[in-house]
Amino acid sequence: MIIQDQPSQRRARRALPAWALGAVVAVYILAVLNRGLWTELHAALAASQGIQGFWGLSVTVCCRLVGNLVLTLALVMWPRIGKALLALLIVISAASAFYADTFGVRLNEEIIQSIFETQRAEAMAMITTGSVTWIALFGVLPAVLVLLVPVRFMPVWRSLSWRAVIVLVAAALMLVPPMLMGRTYVYFERNHRTMYEVFNPYAALSGTFHYLQRDVFRRKRVMVPIGTDATLPPTDASVAPRKRVVVLVVGETARAENQSLQGYARDTNPEMKRAGAIYFSDAWSCGTATTVSVPCMFSDMTRAKFDKPVAKSHWNALDVLQHAGVDVFWRDNDEGCKDVCARVPNDDLTNARVAGLCDADGCVDEVLLADLPERLAKMRSPALLVLHIKGSHGPSYFQRYPSAFNVFKPGCETAEVQTCTYAQTVASYDNTILYTDHILGRVVDTLKAAPDIDSAMMYLSDHGESLGEHDIYLHGADWDTAPTQQKHIPMLMWFSPGWVSDTGMRLECLNQRRVQPASQDNLFHTLLGFFGTRTSVYKPELDLLSGCRG
Template sequence: MISNILNKKISLSWYLFIAVCSLYMTALNYPYFKEFFRILNSSDNDNFLLKLLSPLSLFAVCALFLTIFSSKYLLKPVASLLLFLTGLSAYCQYAFDAVFMNRTIKGFVEDYPTFADKLQFVTLGSVTFVLIFGLLPAVLVWFTDIRWSKKLLKGLLHRLGAAGLCILLALVSIAPFSRTYVTTMRSNRSLRSEIIPFSLIFGTQNYIESTYFSDLGPFKILGEDAALKPDTKPTLFVFMIGETARAANFPYNGYERNTTPYTDKLVNSIFLKNVRSCGTATAQSLPCMFSLKTQKDIDLDTAGNESNLIDVLTKAGYAGEWYDNDSNSCKGVCKRMKIVKLNAEREDFDAKYKCNEEGCFDSLLVDQLKEALNERPSDHRIIFLHLIGSHGPTYYHRVPDEFKKFSPYCETAKLSECTQEQIINAYDNTLIYTDYIVAEVKKVLDSYSDRYDTGLLYVSDHGESLGENGIYLHGAPYYIAPDVQTHVPMQFWLSDRLIDNRKLDMKCMRTQEQKTEGFSHDNIVHSLMGILNVHSKVYDQDLDIFAPCYTDKN
């Protein structure tokens, strides 16, 4: 019986087959039309006829694209691939409000680089959706008997006629509203990246071209004059790069829960209130955080081909090491220094640090810091610790049981299956654990206070959406990203000895702490150069948060 069913094929003419496929792809673009109509409703360009005809224009574009491949040996594989990609990208839109651009695709590939990382998104719901709306239509294509014109010239004329009809339909539905289309698309650039599956296809193409086929030219050396100021005392500084922590869930920004119970009473701890990230994904933020250029001026495609903060500090005389507990790695910013990727040693660490396929608990970094400081003494040292922090969607995997203070918490990667309370509980538990790690690093530094001026900086790469307005995770285009994805925590702790030797006015630093006007990742490089007593022409006093607080201006 099953074999009889499988042997039965649907018979369609090639142009009707294209029409059915195009109609299906248009229907699954519901998120695009929903956002397009929302924008029209909130503007002066609201037009009922435009809303009515816009699906027709997309249908015509889909049909034209398939008509280009309307040959006996090309149409089925192309249509099958398009239908599968439509179902896959539709799930990403429905579940995560994903937008497919070069930057967001780069962010996903680099934020979740391993197979285990990507497995976090494989749930019963995701598999079911993709099977029904992606794989099933793709398979049905191969059980369709497509009828073709038997005469070559007649078939060619039919294809030309079909292509012409598609173009005519597109023009009829777009031309009367061309000014509105152009204005809307220019003002809302992400709209183009919501049209599936084409946004996924062309976004991936752009990502591959910019990542693997771009000619960056010779390496550009910056900060060649970097040097320590005279009489700089031996300094030990730890730069902790947080992952996916959002400032909205920190008590110093008014959050009702205490997610910083371990550091909120630390003396000489500075919590900056209004800090903006460079990007909404690690692949964007890390290069920008370490760049000698500002967010406005940086070109992320070439940022890795010029000197950054690490190069300047190395030139000035700091010995640096990078310890990474995040499979995201350092996005190239640390490639000219010693790198220890702790995830690569997962088998050795599994028993103590509860490592799983996604990574290890961040307490591993604290012990690695202790070992590094014992083994390799140096006059001036800076250690970079890249935390796995609050990396989602499996927040509950980031935290030992004893730090899971809030419950019930979400225990699945399919966040839409959890209540927002459960998601927030799981997320807040990661912040408490991260705060514990920061406090433990501070204790390690305390043990070296007799030999070094010590200090640390903790700052997150970007924020996170926890279901607000149906949006989860991060990676939204920066210009439309919700505040929670770009408002990040930044915390300094400086020892008494460092404050005294740098002649910093603590009262002034408290004033800076209370400022509500914007600081950002742009301030990191220059603030650290100031604290670490590094002089260079690339230093910008206007971007140094604590520049007004040095009592000795030399």
């Protein structure tokens, strides 16, 4: 029995054996679509030349990589569907190779989640002339050729026996050499594990599998409330209560390095400097991607203990504050709240239609402020309003600010930032920081315009950004290996005179605190501290305001 329709014996003889097609595809993927892998592997092995058994290690690593790909292709090369799956792997590998080689992006689990959960406009920004051309030439065209090549498969039992042999050989390539190298290989693997994040198509397949396993197919956990004992301090009945409002601005992709309040040469924070904001110069993110940092910063877990599925099934700071009696509202102009605002009132303005602020590519961040006075007036006291801005989201930095904020020139007027000079990319990025400063200034001005309200504002970014340093762009690298540009973030606070006097806030104390280490670990407890929330989950040592009140 032959598992393939064959119109004629002549055509069958001309057909390419299935194993041969698989071998050709394997060579193509390894040689053409894994240039980044071989470059990284060469550098890693070059750094290990002094160790004993270097050449054996080199052979071992190559055997493991080849065995991995051979095993993958052997498992997909089945009659009727084999060619289609091979073609799909080529396209996936080509797309992965383009973004890895061009932007230095690594396809880890968090980047895969970002791909699945990104907004349409942001996804479209990544589709450029360069990416389409490259993927068409090195992905789609070879995939079409694979689909057009006539292939013949062996009879069923013979095919199964040969497939078993191939799988065993691939498994041996992956397992036997590492066992022979022992601790030498274990050491190398542990220190260079990230090379698998640029190994195509392994990186995309592995990242997708783990994302689906963790966030899609995993059994939903029962929601666990925390801080159910949370209460607000009693008000003095002898004094007319003043309305109390906190505005938290969650930034996007802003790095500390480009903030003039951090010491940057360009004046990117003029309005916050004028407002007298307290800037925390040693602040760090929980992750290098929104999908990690936003859930992490609002959870009561520190970065060292953060577990996304656990955080997703537990209340966060917004839930605890709402339970205590704070009027909480979330407004979004970015990638969504990553389930953080799932149980509080919220609105999504990413697809709003506001003249002068929105177009087919989305809205600039001032859309969040168009009705800010009215929104604040509707909220009862005490209130927390969260504004999730698009900030400096790349690579289309030039689309993140109105033309009036195109101050630093010449900029990079394309999403293909790798085609711009470093100076141009930085100029456009600095304009996004300047515009974010304007957004914060608008918030402060709105709060100042209501002197009968005790108000405060806090701003911090979700993570930073690489702009081409070390040939790395964007963000999403593993925390341990990510450059500081992706982890060192801006964080600042502003308080109205009424807030300072009515709460006894000592600004000189906070000004001393601002040079000490801070991170997104502090946000949960600082938000509780803003409102004097009393609960067993509150840790004063993680509250940035603790010790500076009264």
